Amino acid sequence: MNTLESEGLHTYYGKSHILHSVSLAVEEGKITTILGRNGAGKTTTLRSLMGLTPPRSGKVTILGQQTTHWPPFRIAGLGVGYVPEGRKIFPNLTVDENLLVPVSRGGPWTPARIYELFPRLLERKQNLGRQLSGGEQEMLSISRALLINPRLLILDEPSQGLAPLIVREVFRIVARMREEGISVLLVEQNARMSLEISDNAYVLDDGKVVYSGAAEELRRDQDLVDRLTGAHAE
Ligand SMILES: Nc1ncnc2c1ncn2[C@@H]1O[C@H](COP(=O)(O)OP(=O)(O)O)[C@@H](O)[C@H]1O
Numbered sequence: 001m002n003t004l005e006s007e008g009l010h011t012y013y014g015k016s017h018i019l020h021s022v023s024l025a026v027e028e029g030k031i032t033t034i035l036g037r038n039g040a041g042k043t044t045t046l047r048s049l050m051g052l053t054p055p056r057s058g059k060v061t062i063l064g065q066q067t068t069h070w071p072p073f074r075i076a077g078l079g080v081g082y083v084p085e086g087r088k089i090f091p092n093l094t095v096d097e098n099l100l101v102p103v104s105r106g107g108p109w110t111p112a113r114i115y116e117l118f119p120r121l122l123e124r125k126q127n128l129g130r131q132l133s134g135g136e137q138e139m140l141s142i143s144r145a146l147l148i149n150p151r152l153l154i155l156d157e158p159s160q161g162l163a164p165l166i167v168r169e170v171f172r173i174v175a176r177m178r179e180e181g182i183s184v185l186l187v188e189q190n191a192r193m194s195l196e197i198s199d200n201a202y203v204l205d206d207g208k209v210v211y212s213g214a215a216e217e218l219r220r221d222q223d224l225v226d227r228l229t230g231a232h233a234e
């Protein structure tokens with residue numbers, strides 16, 4: 001069973017045609033990664049799925065519901081946690097206050113359990129969002145998404161701009177979400193690390209799916225990854 005499916009998404013910003021028939025699936029309880037160079041359309045794909053930039057044509061099905069023309073809050077309410085690119089935490093609210101924001105659906109994730117998962121945030125509880133390091137901000141952003149008790153977690157480049165040790169920590173947390181029974185859709189530029197924890201993979205280029213298959217296959221073939229993500233040209 002698939003937690004999420006998209007079929008033939010075409011998405012525009014004004015007159016710019018960005019996504020060209022993007023179809024993908026997120027299997028229940030699995031981690032699916034979307035790779036691709038800068039500007040490939042990864043963020044636009046996530047925004048289309050979340051209803052933030054709705055597709056002009058195509059179909060999105062999430063948790064058995066046709067969500068194509070739903071507003072973002074309604075999609076979130078189904079149990080979809082979204083960790084946007086650049087984290088988007090509230091800079092002038094404390095860590096504690098940032099964790100009050102999402103609407104909880106009820107379930108295992110509470111602020112107390114979040115502080116167990118991220119002891120670092122507990123220490124920084126009274127600090128303002130803008131006083132946190134990049135890694136702490138990422139943890140806070142993931143925490144906000146977890147507090148809605150998602151069945152599907154969507155993350156846009158969680159490792160961006162983080163020090164290598166913190167990147168490891170973030171990937172460890174994402175891998176742990178699968179053990180919690182959460183389906184994960186992960187967009188990444190860090191192909192090596194994301195393939196290590198993923199079950200399935202897609203590569204986007206120029207708004208089109210140029211690869212879909214088992215993450216294992218890409219894991220074993222670095223040349224293929226480089227070719228698909230245009231790494232050789234950069
Ligand atoms: N708000 C916007 N208005 C117009 N064009 C945009 C906007 N956001 C992104 N784009 C363009 O859409 C394409 C895909 O961008 P994006 O989805 O952000 O790629 P990625 O996340 O893979 O780096 C790029 O060519 C980018 O310049």
Ligand SMILES: [Mg+2]
Binds near residue numbers: 042043044085156157
């Ligand atoms: Mg992006």
